[in-house]
Amino acid sequence: MxxxxxxxxxxxxxxxxxxxxxxxxxxxxxxxxxxxxxxxxxxxxxxxxxxxxxxxxxxxxxxxxxxxxxxxxxxxxxxxxxxxxxxxxxxxxxxxxxxxxxxxxxxxxxxxxxxxxxxxxxxxxxxxxxxxxDGGVEAVRRELDEKARLARQYRAVSTLLEAGLSPEQIVRLAPADVEFDGAPDSPPPITGDEAGVGRDDGASTERDGETEAGRDDGTTDDRDGGTATVYVRGGTVGVAFSASSIREYLEKAEALGLVSGADDDRPLFRTPDGNPIPADEFDMVRRRARLAHVNMDGQGGVCAYLHEARYGDRGVDASNAPESA
Amino acid sequence: MYRHEGEDVFVIDSHVHFWDASEENITHDGGEQFIQCFYDYHTGFTPEDRQWTLEEYRKYSPERMVRDVFGKGYVDMAIFQPTYLSDFYADGFNTVERNAELAEEYPERFVLNGRFDPRDGEAGLRELERQKEEYDIDGVKLYTAEWNGDSKGWRLDSEECFEYLEKCRELGITNIHPHKGPTIRPLNRDAFDVSDVDDAATSFPELNFVVEHVGLPRLDDFCWIAAQEPNVYGGLAVAAPFAAVRPRKFGEILGELLFWLGEDRILFGSDYAIWEPEWLIEAVMEFELAPDQRDEYGVEFDLDAKRKIMGENAADLYDIDLDEKKQELRDDSVSAEFGLGDGEAAAD
Incomplete structure (x- = not known):
C-alpha cells in the first residue's frame, strides 16, 4: 500500500x-x-x-x-x-x-x-x-504519507482525548504503552469499562465494522481494530478505547520510520516535522493535524463529485464514511 | 445586491470568465480536454435543473453573461480573471482583449485584470506595460501550470517571475491572483504546488497574493503559508459549491480558513461560467456553521463576516468605495434592464 x-x-x-x-x-x-x-x-x-x-x-x-x-x-x-x-x-x-x-x-x-x-x-x-x-515518485509518496500520518494522528488523538487522556499524557505516550486487546482481524472483545472510563462514541463505528469482520479469508482489515488500553498514572489506571484509529496511525507512523514495533518507547505522536511534541505545543500541532485531516477529506469530496460527473455514481463519498471520533 | 435578513449585502464576484472554447478556436487536443474538464466540474456540482449543455458552455454571449451574473445572480460587480492558454486556443481561451469587450461596455460593473507569463521575457514585460496603459489594470491572474512551448509550467518564486512582480510593483498592479487549485487536464498538477507563494509574498510585501481556489487540494499548505504571510488572501472559487452540495464539508473548509486567515482575507468568487453565481451565492449566504464547528474553530460566520467575504474585502483590495458605488449602480443600464434599481435585489 x-x-x-x-x-x-x-x-x-x-x-x-x-x-x-x-x-x-x-x-x-x-x-x-x-x-x-x-x-x-x-x-x-x-x-x-x-x-x-x-x-x-x-x-x-x-x-x-x-x-x-x-x-x-x-x-x-x-x-x-x-x-x-x-x-x-x-x-x-x-x-x-x-x-x-x-x-x-x-x-x-x-x-x-x-x-x-x-x-x-x-x-x-x-x-x-x-x-x-518534476521529482521522483518516491518524494511525492513521502510527502503525501507525511500528510496522511498527520491526518491519522488527528483522528487517533481525538479518540484518546475522548477516552479521557490529557494532552500531557498523550504527548508522552509511546507504542510500548499501548496494549491491544484483540487481534485486528477478530471481532472487538466486549471490554472497555474495566478502567472506569466509558467507551467513546467511536465504538459504534467499530460495531458497524464488526458486520464485515468475516468478509475476507484471513487478510487483515485494519478498520476492524478491536480495543486497546493504555496505562497511566504509573501504570495504575488503564484507559480503554476503540483501537482502529490508533492502529491506522501506527501503520503510517511505522511506514515513515517514526516508530518501530510494539516495544518502541519513543513518543508515538509527532509534530508535522516528525519531532516529539512539547506539551505547550500540543494545541498548535493538533490544529495542524486537523488541517491535514480536513484537506484530505475535502479533496475526497471534489473527487467524489468528479467521479459522479464521469460515471454517474459517487463511488463512496468521503463523508458517508464514519465521521472520525 | 443580495438581501439577507432584511439587509442588503453588496456582492463583488472576484472570479469570472468570458471564454471561447468553440471548436473553431481550438488548435490543440489540450484545448478540447480543458473545456471537457471544466464541464465535468460544472456538471459535477451544478444542480441538475441549472446545468448547461456542452454547446452552451463552449461559448456564451455577452448578454447571457450580464444576465446570469448581474441580472439574476445577485452580483453587483465582477472581476475578470483572464486565462490565455494560447498553446491550445487560436485566439486564447479567455483573454484580456475578450474580457475588455464587456468591461468597456459596463465599466461601472466590471474590474478588468491582466496577466503575465514570465517565460515571455522582455516582450512580456512590454505587454504588461501595455495592459496597464490601455486598461489601467490593478491586478493580474497567473496560471503557473500553463503550457508554453516545451515548458509545462513556471514558479512564482523564480528569478524571471520576480522581475515581473517588480514590474507590477512599479506600475501599481497590486493584486496578484495565482491559480492554485485542482488539476485541470491536461495541465501538470505539480505546477499548482502552493509553496512558491511563500517566498514571493515575503519578497513583495506591497503586493497582495490572492490564492485562487485556496490551494485545493493543498488547503493545508495554503493555510499554513497564509497564516504567516499577512499579504496572502484566499479566493473561494471551487470551495464555494460545497456550501450547496456538502455543507458539513464546507463548514470545515471555511472553519479552517476563518481560523488561519480570518474573515478579512477571504474573497468570494463563482468562477463563472464554471458555475452560475445565483445558486452559489444563495448557498454561501444561507450557510451557517454547525454549533460544534463554531466551538471547534472558535470562529463565527455571521452577517459581518459574510459582508466582508462577499464584497468588502475585494472592495478594499481594488479601492472601490462601496457607498459611491451603490449610488452609481442604482440607475445604470444593468439596473434599468433588470429592474434592480431600488436595492430590492433579485433575492425577492
Missing part, C-alpha cells in the same frame, strides 16, 4: 519471492474476497482512503496462478504519479497472496493508461516512463 514497509516497496515482487512460503502453483487459488482484501490495503495517496472503499476497482479476474485487476480513477487526468503509486501498490499487494504467481494491473480511462500499465506491469521505474515529471 502507499507508504507501506519500504523494504517491500524496494524489492519488486516477482513470482520468485513467493518461494519462501509456498510454491504458487501448489497453493489453493486465491478467492475474490482475498484479492479485494489486499486491494483494500491500497490507498489513493491523496485521499488516504482505500481503492475498494472509493469504488475504483472495476474488475478482478482470477486465472490461477495469475490475477488481473482493472481500476478507474475519478478523472482521466488524475496525476500520473498518483495513478502509478496505486497501480504498483495494487500489484505488490496481490502478488503477496498465497497462490498468486503474478498480478497484472490495468488502469482504465486515463490519459496515460498505456504508459502506466506497460511500465508498472514490467516493473519499470516511474522516472524512466515519465522523464518530464
Amino acid at each position: 502507499a507508504g507501506s514497509n519500504p523494504a517491500d516497496a524496494g524489492g519488486d515482487a516477482t513470482p520468485a519471492d513467493a518461494d519462501e512460503t509456498a510454491t504458487p502453483a501448489d497453493a489453493a487459488p486465491p478467492t475474490r474476497e482475498a484479492v479485494l482484501g489486499r486491494l483494500d490495503r491500497v490507498t489513493d495517496p491523496e485521499l488516504d482512503r482505500s481503492l475498494v472503499e472509493l469504488g475504483y476497482v472495476d474488475e478482478i479476474e482470477i486465472d490461477p496462478p495469475r490475477v488481473s485487476v482493472a481500476f478507474r480513477l475519478p478523472t482521466a487526468w488524475c496525476s500520473p504519479a498518483f495513478a502509478w503509486m496505486m497501480a504498483t501498490d495494487a500489484r505488490e499487494e496481490i502478488e503477496a497472496l498465497d497462490g498468486v504467481a503474478s498480478a497484472t494491473v490495468e488502469l482504465r480511462d486515463h490519459v496515460h493508461e498505456t504508459e502506466i500499465n506497460d511500465g508498472v506491469n514490467r516493473g519499470l521505474p516511474f522516472e524512466e516512463v515519465f522523464p518530464d515529471a
Whole structure:
C-alpha cells in the first residue's frame, strides 16, 4: 500500500519471492474476497482512503496462478504519479497472496493508461516512463504519507482525548504503552469499562465494522481494530478505547520510520516535522493535524463529485464514511 | 445586491470568465480536454435543473453573461480573471482583449485584470506595460501550470517571475491572483504546488497574493503559508459549491480558513461560467456553521463576516468605495434592464 514497509516497496515482487512460503502453483487459488482484501490495503495517496472503499476497482479476474485487476480513477487526468503509486501498490499487494504467481494491473480511462500499465506491469521505474515529471515518485509518496500520518494522528488523538487522556499524557505516550486487546482481524472483545472510563462514541463505528469482520479469508482489515488500553498514572489506571484509529496511525507512523514495533518507547505522536511534541505545543500541532485531516477529506469530496460527473455514481463519498471520533 | 435578513449585502464576484472554447478556436487536443474538464466540474456540482449543455458552455454571449451574473445572480460587480492558454486556443481561451469587450461596455460593473507569463521575457514585460496603459489594470491572474512551448509550467518564486512582480510593483498592479487549485487536464498538477507563494509574498510585501481556489487540494499548505504571510488572501472559487452540495464539508473548509486567515482575507468568487453565481451565492449566504464547528474553530460566520467575504474585502483590495458605488449602480443600464434599481435585489 502507499507508504507501506519500504523494504517491500524496494524489492519488486516477482513470482520468485513467493518461494519462501509456498510454491504458487501448489497453493489453493486465491478467492475474490482475498484479492479485494489486499486491494483494500491500497490507498489513493491523496485521499488516504482505500481503492475498494472509493469504488475504483472495476474488475478482478482470477486465472490461477495469475490475477488481473482493472481500476478507474475519478478523472482521466488524475496525476500520473498518483495513478502509478496505486497501480504498483495494487500489484505488490496481490502478488503477496498465497497462490498468486503474478498480478497484472490495468488502469482504465486515463490519459496515460498505456504508459502506466506497460511500465508498472514490467516493473519499470516511474522516472524512466515519465522523464518530464518534476521529482521522483518516491518524494511525492513521502510527502503525501507525511500528510496522511498527520491526518491519522488527528483522528487517533481525538479518540484518546475522548477516552479521557490529557494532552500531557498523550504527548508522552509511546507504542510500548499501548496494549491491544484483540487481534485486528477478530471481532472487538466486549471490554472497555474495566478502567472506569466509558467507551467513546467511536465504538459504534467499530460495531458497524464488526458486520464485515468475516468478509475476507484471513487478510487483515485494519478498520476492524478491536480495543486497546493504555496505562497511566504509573501504570495504575488503564484507559480503554476503540483501537482502529490508533492502529491506522501506527501503520503510517511505522511506514515513515517514526516508530518501530510494539516495544518502541519513543513518543508515538509527532509534530508535522516528525519531532516529539512539547506539551505547550500540543494545541498548535493538533490544529495542524486537523488541517491535514480536513484537506484530505475535502479533496475526497471534489473527487467524489468528479467521479459522479464521469460515471454517474459517487463511488463512496468521503463523508458517508464514519465521521472520525 | 443580495438581501439577507432584511439587509442588503453588496456582492463583488472576484472570479469570472468570458471564454471561447468553440471548436473553431481550438488548435490543440489540450484545448478540447480543458473545456471537457471544466464541464465535468460544472456538471459535477451544478444542480441538475441549472446545468448547461456542452454547446452552451463552449461559448456564451455577452448578454447571457450580464444576465446570469448581474441580472439574476445577485452580483453587483465582477472581476475578470483572464486565462490565455494560447498553446491550445487560436485566439486564447479567455483573454484580456475578450474580457475588455464587456468591461468597456459596463465599466461601472466590471474590474478588468491582466496577466503575465514570465517565460515571455522582455516582450512580456512590454505587454504588461501595455495592459496597464490601455486598461489601467490593478491586478493580474497567473496560471503557473500553463503550457508554453516545451515548458509545462513556471514558479512564482523564480528569478524571471520576480522581475515581473517588480514590474507590477512599479506600475501599481497590486493584486496578484495565482491559480492554485485542482488539476485541470491536461495541465501538470505539480505546477499548482502552493509553496512558491511563500517566498514571493515575503519578497513583495506591497503586493497582495490572492490564492485562487485556496490551494485545493493543498488547503493545508495554503493555510499554513497564509497564516504567516499577512499579504496572502484566499479566493473561494471551487470551495464555494460545497456550501450547496456538502455543507458539513464546507463548514470545515471555511472553519479552517476563518481560523488561519480570518474573515478579512477571504474573497468570494463563482468562477463563472464554471458555475452560475445565483445558486452559489444563495448557498454561501444561507450557510451557517454547525454549533460544534463554531466551538471547534472558535470562529463565527455571521452577517459581518459574510459582508466582508462577499464584497468588502475585494472592495478594499481594488479601492472601490462601496457607498459611491451603490449610488452609481442604482440607475445604470444593468439596473434599468433588470429592474434592480431600488436595492430590492433579485433575492425577492
